[in-house]
Amino acid sequence: MDGEIGDRDMDMSIQSTQTKPAAKPEAATAPKAAPKVVARDANVYYGEKHAIKNVSIEVADKSVTAFIGPSGCGKSTFLRCLNRMNDTIPGCRVTGSIAIDQQDIYDKSLDVVLLRARVGMVFQKPNPFPKSIYENVAYGPRIHGLTRNKAELDAVVEASLKRAGLWEEVNSRLHESGTALSGGQQQRLCIARAIAVSPEIILMDEPCSALDPIATAKIEELIDELTQNFCIIIVTHSMQQAARVSKRTAFFHLGVLVEEGDTNQIFTNPTDPKTQAYITGRFG
Amino acid sequence: MTAEAIPAGNAGPVANSRSLVEQGLKRRYAAEARFKAYGIGAIVIGLAFLVIVFASIMQRGYTSFVQSEFRLDVFLDKEVIDPSGTGDENDLLIADYPALIRDALVKALKLDPKSRTDTRLAGELLSTNADTAVRNFVLANRDQIGKTVPFWVLAHGNVDSVVKGAFDRSVPEARRKLKDKQLGWIDSAYASGLLAKRFNTGLFTFGASSQPESAGIGVALIGSLFMMLTVVLLAVPIGVAAALYLEEFAPKNRITDIIEVNINNLAAVPSIVFGILGLAVFINFMGLPRSASLVGGLVLALMTLPTIIIATRAAIAAVPPSIREAALGVGASKMQSITHHVLPLAVPGILTGTIIGLAKALGETAPLLMIGMVAFVVEYPRTPLDPATALPVQIYMWATAAERGFVERTSGATLILLAFLACMNILAVILRRRFERRW
Numbered sequence A: 001m002d003g004e005i006g007d008r009d010m011d012m013s014i015q016s017t018q019t020k021p022a023a024k025p026e027a028a029t030a031p032k033a034a035p036k037v038v039a040r041d042a043n044v045y046y047g048e049k050h051a052i053k054n055v056s057i058e059v060a061d062k063s064v065t066a067f068i069g070p071s072g073c074g075k076s077t078f079l080r081c082l083n084r085m086n087d088t089i090p091g092c093r094v095t096g097s098i099a100i101d102q103q104d105i106y107d108k109s110l111d112v113v114l115l116r117a118r119v120g121m122v123f124q125k126p127n128p129f130p131k132s133i134y135e136n137v138a139y140g141p142r143i144h145g146l147t148r149n150k151a152e153l154d155a156v157v158e159a160s161l162k163r164a165g166l167w168e169e170v171n172s173r174l175h176e177s178g179t180a181l182s183g184g185q186q187q188r189l190c191i192a193r194a195i196a197v198s199p200e201i202i203l204m205d206e207p208c209s210a211l212d213p214i215a216t217a218k219i220e221e222l223i224d225e226l227t228q229n230f231c232i233i234i235v236t237h238s239m240q241q242a243a244r245v246s247k248r249t250a251f252f253h254l255g256v257l258v259e260e261g262d263t264n265q266i267f268t269n270p271t272d273p274k275t276q277a278y279i280t281g282r283f284g
Numbered sequence B: 001m002t003a004e005a006i007p008a009g010n011a012g013p014v015a016n017s018r019s020l021v022e023q024g025l026k027r028r029y030a031a032e033a034r035f036k037a038y039g040i041g042a043i044v045i046g047l048a049f050l051v052i053v054f055a056s057i058m059q060r061g062y063t064s065f066v067q068s069e070f071r072l073d074v075f076l077d078k079e080v081i082d083p084s085g086t087g088d089e090n091d092l093l094i095a096d097y098p099a100l101i102r103d104a105l106v107k108a109l110k111l112d113p114k115s116r117t118d119t120r121l122a123g124e125l126l127s128t129n130a131d132t133a134v135r136n137f138v139l140a141n142r143d144q145i146g147k148t149v150p151f152w153v154l155a156h157g158n159v160d161s162v163v164k165g166a167f168d169r170s171v172p173e174a175r176r177k178l179k180d181k182q183l184g185w186i187d188s189a190y191a192s193g194l195l196a197k198r199f200n201t202g203l204f205t206f207g208a209s210s211q212p213e214s215a216g217i218g219v220a221l222i223g224s225l226f227m228m229l230t231v232v233l234l235a236v237p238i239g240v241a242a243a244l245y246l247e248e249f250a251p252k253n254r255i256t257d258i259i260e261v262n263i264n265n266l267a268a269v270p271s272i273v274f275g276i277l278g279l280a281v282f283i284n285f286m287g288l289p290r291s292a293s294l295v296g297g298l299v300l301a302l303m304t305l306p307t308i309i310i311a312t313r314a315a316i317a318a319v320p321p322s323i324r325e326a327a328l329g330v331g332a333s334k335m336q337s338i339t340h341h342v343l344p345l346a347v348p349g350i351l352t353g354t355i356i357g358l359a360k361a362l363g364e365t366a367p368l369l370m371i372g373m374v375a376f377v378v379e380y381p382r383t384p385l386d387p388a389t390a391l392p393v394q395i396y397m398w399a400t401a402a403e404r405g406f407v408e409r410t411s412g413a414t415l416i417l418l419a420f421l422a423c424m425n426i427l428a429v430i431l432r433r434r435f436e437r438r439w
Helices: A005-009 A012-016 A075-081 A112-118 A132-144 A150-163 A183-197 A212-224 A237-247 A263-268 A273-279 B016-064 B089-094 B097-110 B116-123 B131-140 B157-163 B180-192 B219-250 B253-267 B271-285 B295-315 B323-331 B332-363 B366-370 B392-399 B404-435
Strands: A035-044 A049-059 A064-068 A090-100 A119-122 A203-204 A231-235 A249-252 A256-262 B066-075 B148-154 B194-200
Touching: A049 A249, A064 A075, A064 A237, A064 B089, A075 A203, A075 A249, A112 A119, A119 A183, A119 B116, A119 B323, A132 A150, A132 A183, A132 B180, A132 B332, A150 A183, A183 A203, A183 A212, A183 B323, A212 A231, A212 A237, A237 A263, A237 B116, A249 A263, A249 A273, A256 A263, A256 A273, A263 A273, B016 B066, B016 B157, B016 B404, B066 B097, B066 B157, B097 B116, B097 B131, B097 B148, B116 B180, B131 B148, B131 B323, B157 B180, B157 B194, B157 B404, B180 B194, B219 B253, B219 B295, B219 B332, B219 B392, B253 B295, B271 B295, B295 B332, B295 B366, B323 B332, B332 B404, B366 B392, B392 B404
Parallel strands: A049 A256, A064 A231, A064 A249, A119 A203, A203 A231
Antiparallel strands: A035 A049, A035 A090, A249 A256, B066 B148, B066 B194
């Protein structure tokens, strides 16, 4: 996240600079390393409704990419395509190609359970299982058979909770219910649960929208640390948050990926007038 | 506070909104108070009816839990019981036990054994089934033959009525079932302790009988137990599986819509229709025996199935989708997310629905009438294929009998049935509390 520190204090007032006319198409500055996630002309339909229209994007590994946009713009829908969570919605149809490590995740040969073990997800509302803190974190490794014995499982649980920054707060009460924690702690527990299966990508769907500013700050700090090991894609309503945590930002509007680029550039010098209007708060 | 006291100058489109609101307030609070009063009134009326129903059943039925019995020292005369001296089981079975008991009673009442009238009148005080206890004792303890053994033997239903104060002595003797002489004996026997009211275990153990004092719900209890077992074993797994499939796996299309509507309709089908179905399918087509508790259980299982499916679907649908997403999100398969998370969270609702369905089945009479469970069954059913009755059917049969003893037994058995239902409902509440998890 080097080079991002200055952006943390970015205020909305900074965005008042005039935009240049849209000179370059989207994704002009592609990441140098091989992209982790590549979508080509992805379309999503909910029955008749065309929710995502021809989205093409590349997401770099070991970085944070933020999806921003007004409500109903399709950013969450697109995020949920990346671990095929949309499969559970009746009438949902995806066309085009979405590949992770060059492998099409909508290919018939791909196992969706395996995909979800590789692509973890953190949801908008903290949703710990109504079980103990330990069981919450141990659930993933257990169903996937990642550990051979109790000691290994204990170690995985401890490591996951430590990475999620929750260990200090809960190590004395691992066997109390996960639902008894505060909202911010619950969300970090959910992050620990996602980490525990050692995914490659973590999808976060507005992870802080139900949290207070202090809990939000902790989660953002955590995202910062996690980026060393994971590819993180975060959907957020808060442009400040996108500016603070992400390296690259994609702006969605009405199911269309309007603009994608360096967070710095998107927030200071967007190429598309719609992006400009959105980040300056003129709509959405 | 008056409207004048309010500073003027509201900015809204209505000039004096505050005073208008104040004017309406009184009316609004009055409406609320009225509504509360209606609610309380409805509850009071409901409770009053409940109390009346329970009081009348209790008042009529509590006497059935005691039964008049004579304490007699019966001489187990070897000449009568085992004249051949071989101990032949047949001899022991057909021996004239009533005579032995009658003689014991005559002796206890200090009557002249040579007076045939007195002996006959004394014999009328005994239940026609009084010999069962003595015969069973002899068959179990053959070494006691030839000795004098104390017994509590059942008094006749009429004697029971006298003891319980339900016998009308003002009726002229000629039209009474008991003569003055017999009433005198009963009074003195009751005073001396020869005749006493004892806890009526027979009510729970006896089978059907034409005499009220030897009629009980034993067979009905076993029949009902077999039926409940059949219902639990069949309706619960099938119902939960069907609900799980419909709620979690089935595609949402026209066919599943039709299935759903039909399940809801099935829950409203009159129970007697299930009885006709059972008669046609299980007895006429499949050839299962009549009056069997297995058939009753199958019919009740069919009847309970929609209730269980609807309750289970509601319980499953009430599990927040975020829990499913959480499980799927860490890579659980659909089946794992259901068995590990959805089902455990739905258990309280499923249990409640199941137990309420079972309670409904336990109290069901009409379909059992159709499959011939209105039967006079004396022997305990050993298997679900043996003829049996059920608790509510037994109540129905007793309700049609005129004897005082059957009237009190009708209410007594109703109390027992109600007690079972209350226990099941309490169990449902306890289980729901026990398994309920908050999230």
